[in-house]
Amino acid sequence: MWLREYVLWEGEQMIKREKRRYLALEVAGEQPVDERTLLDAVQASVRKLFGEYGASKTNLKLITYIPEKRQFVLRCSHTMLEKVRAAIASITEINGKPAAIHVVGVSGTLKALSKKT
Template sequence: MKRMKRRYLALHLECEGIPTERDLMDTIWMAITRLFGEVGASLTGLALITFNIERKEVVIRTSLASLPMVRASLPTITNISGQQASLHVLAVSGTIKSLINNIEQ
């Protein structure tokens, strides 16, 4: 079986409060589901890698094939658990190591 290629996205969360990891991921899932449906969302293989509350930085993982879908869904997020919020993509990379290097640069 062919290995699934993945991409890691570093996101900056802009929000007045601090949402829980679950609320954050539910919001991202909902945004993808609203645009691409449940089948589309199931193809993304979305997973939360880290959530740095202090720096409001989130790292998520998705499959390479569904990267455009995930990237297109993220700007449509306007609130998380009732609070105004937005997610900005800081960097996209194939490994967590290079993603961290990209953000630090």
């Protein structure tokens, strides 16, 4: 069990793997939005609030996107979760059109997230 927390050896020290959080999100707005545009909007908001350094620490990745339901799942570093949520809350437009992104749920695993939403 303890081996799962370590990924590689570096010299004499082991490095712990990064913990992640998954956010279930929903887009509120009139225009259709694609995956790339959503991720760009979130990343731009993170950069605007926390700079390049803060954005690099978030390790954002789009996991799934369901355009019909306008829902998507985003993965980020557990240490940056609150900053990512703040950046998402500050989004007021996507591609120049009014829009908002709402956090539906947060979890440490995709399985638990699917149960919550």
